[in-house]
Amino acid sequence: MARSDVQLMLDVKAGDEASFDFLLQKYRSPLVNFLNRMVRDTATAEDLAQEVFLRVYKARKQYTPSAKFTTWLFRIATNLALNSVRDNRHQRMGISLDAPAAGEDSPPMELPAREMRIDEHMIERDRADIIRRAIWSLPEKQRAAVLLHKYEEMDYIEIARILDCSEGALKSLLFRAYETLRVQLAPLVTQPAGQVRGGGGEGRPS
């Protein structure tokens, strides 16, 4: 019989290193994907995912199964991701206007996401890239809510606990997030896959 995540964590607490390895194998991919979609950088996402597992391990002696294991795991991940995003934003804001211009090899500095219209970039970018950028354009908390709701398929109570808000506030957060995505992805929403190039760019009124 398969052990539950809580039981695995209790076994880690009791000193069973193999159970920690089992949890690592089970959640490495969901965590890296979640963090990658949160922080927009694969290397940073992997660093943060490692940090999540390390914190889980360090906290094993104090672990008490008061909530689902995934709630605890993704709460750590979400907090780390939000801190990372905020730190990076501050760093970007700190870039001097007198700094040397970006060279050919370095990626161009991105415009603030809310001012970026998806249809302006449609010609150069493929469909997945547009979707990825639409997710990145969401405010951090809305982004986390959508990722946990859509990709981790968590229930409202669990997501609300992770984001430290009420269930009602979460539903409102999700509605606003999907409404923003609806506007951002309007060119794709109105056209089926494979007809992106040259598509119209009329955004729907929010």
Added chain:
Amino acid sequence: MKCEDVSKGLIAYLDQRASSAERRDMEEHLAGCAACRTRVEDFGRVRSMLNELPAIEPSFGFDARVRQRVAAEPRRSWFGWFAPQARFALSAALLVALAVWVVRLPSSRPVAMPPVPITASNVSTDQDFDAVKDLGVLEDYDVVTNMDALSQLVPAKAPEAQKPNSNRSESND
């Protein structure tokens, strides 16, 4: 139900987690509101569109790096098994015990003193003497200068110590 109420229940409706009453209210409103009907259809398309985003796999060395960082974690000593509050309490108790032990360190006080009649004068003198004698590190000038007088109060000459005031006044002169 009004259009502004749709925002509160639309996500649960699409997730099929709305109650039967909420579902009925939503469907009644959608039947008569083309704008909300379009929104519901668009939300459904957006949600299925998010499935197109490819997942990534952690890099080859990811697991090894996690294990390396975990292995680098210092293993806890026996003290670390206590909860933080218990650790603090234990530390405080040990500190108090240490303080008590230091204060009650074996002194050079004679074990058996000959019986001396207790008077107000010799009690205070003996206490002064014992206090000075126990403080081995005290190098106060007054103590050093009074040492001769105090040395006369050793147990062997205890009967004579009944006249401490005269000794002290002599040495102080």
